[in-house]
Amino acid sequence: MLRTRSRSPGRSSRSAKPHAGKGAPELLEKPKYLSKAIAKALDTLDAVRSSPEPVSLHELTAQMGIAKSSLFRILYTLEAASYLERDGQGRYRMPPAFRSAAPSHSHTLVRLALPHMRELNRECRETVSLAMRFDNHIEVVATIESPQLIRMGNTVGRILPPHASSLGKAITAFQPEEMREALIRSYGLHCFTDQTVVDELELRRELEIVRTRGFSTDVEESALEGCCFGAPIRGAGNRVTSAISLSMPKMRLQDEEHRKRLIDMIVRAAQGVSGDLLKPAAADGIRQHLRAATLA
Numbered sequence: 001m002l003r004t005r006s007r008s009p010g011r012s013s014r015s016a017k018p019h020a021g022k023g024a025p026e027l028l029e030k031p032k033y034l035s036k037a038i039a040k041a042l043d044t045l046d047a048v049r050s051s052p053e054p055v056s057l058h059e060l061t062a063q064m065g066i067a068k069s070s071l072f073r074i075l076y077t078l079e080a081a082s083y084l085e086r087d088g089q090g091r092y093r094m095p096p097a098f099r100s101a102a103p104s105h106s107h108t109l110v111r112l113a114l115p116h117m118r119e120l121n122r123e124c125r126e127t128v129s130l131a132m133r134f135d136n137h138i139e140v141v142a143t144i145e146s147p148q149l150i151r152m153g154n155t156v157g158r159i160l161p162p163h164a165s166s167l168g169k170a171i172t173a174f175q176p177e178e179m180r181e182a183l184i185r186s187y188g189l190h191c192f193t194d195q196t197v198v199d200e201l202e203l204r205r206e207l208e209i210v211r212t213r214g215f216s217t218d219v220e221e222s223a224l225e226g227c228c229f230g231a232p233i234r235g236a237g238n239r240v241t242s243a244i245s246l247s248m249p250k251m252r253l254q255d256e257e258h259r260k261r262l263i264d265m266i267v268r269a270a271q272g273v274s275g276d277l278l279k280p281a282a283a284d285g286i287r288q289h290l291r292a293a294t295l296a
Contacts, residue, residue: 033238040066040074044074045078048092051236052134055091056090057071057072059236059237063236079092088187106132109277112276112277113233119269120244120246121146126151126246126248127151127247129144130142130244130245132171137159139157140160141242152226152248162184164192169218170210170240170243171209171241174210176237185249193221194220197221215230215266216230216243224251226249227249230244231271234274234276244269245266249253
């Protein structure tokens with residue numbers, strides 16, 4: 001979506017320093033009282049919750065850096081206590097009640113991706129967006145808009161076309177065939193412009209090209225005068241459930257060299273997020289203190 005920024009006078013603000021009163025918990029100040037076993041269990045729950053798909057013992061072992069035997073005992077206990085369940089292939093996932101009540105697994109992705117998004121936004125001065133697959137649709141979960149007056153915009157919560165947006169194609173192309181068809185069938189092959197691909201065979205060829213070269217494009221396919229480049233983000237097991245994109249007005253795309261440079265930047269940003277996703281999960285708040293205690 002092409003947008004024009006309206007200028008408004010800035011306002012100064014003063015932020016108060018956080019103050020911990022008498023009622024502030026003393027737990028975080030006394031790591032010697034923290035339980036290493038609970039810390040590992042919480043991290044395990046967070047790793048399973050953060051995955052959009054069920055995960056195996058082998059994948060969790062590689063992701064968390066915990067001995068396989070120790071992790072199995074944690075998983076066994078969590079399953080016995082009904083905090084986890086296993087699917088038909090023996091992979092672990094959150095039970096339905098916890099999936100609906102737990103915070104979205106997109107939170108971890110957004111937290112890890114934002115530094116890369118900000119850097120890309122500073123370098124290119126164009127809009128940077130992050131999207132993720134949820135069940136049968138692809139949704140924008142974070143966006144940093146261009147500071148320029150005329151820019152491409154995006155909105156958190158927007159459902160993306162899997163066939164006509166760079167983010168949608170970057171995710172859809174790397175799904176198993178059954179999931180690809182479900183995403184396309186759920187959204188439909190709607191025509192947005194004369195450049196939108198609505199033929200199924202042509203779309204299959206386009207997605208194959210995306211898989212081969214490792215990035216996607218949207219040149220006036222979802223919006224007139226818009227130009228977007230996307231790249232897949234790979235998580236555990238090399239699975240792709242999210243992507244990052246760079247969007248700009250077509251008039252600012254200079255030449256082929258400029259195009260290649262932008263594509264290289266978006267691919268490197270996606271690789272950076274992928275690398276961070278594969279590191280042992282670093283939780284916020286109390287989990288961060290719990291992890292520090294386990295390393296002490």
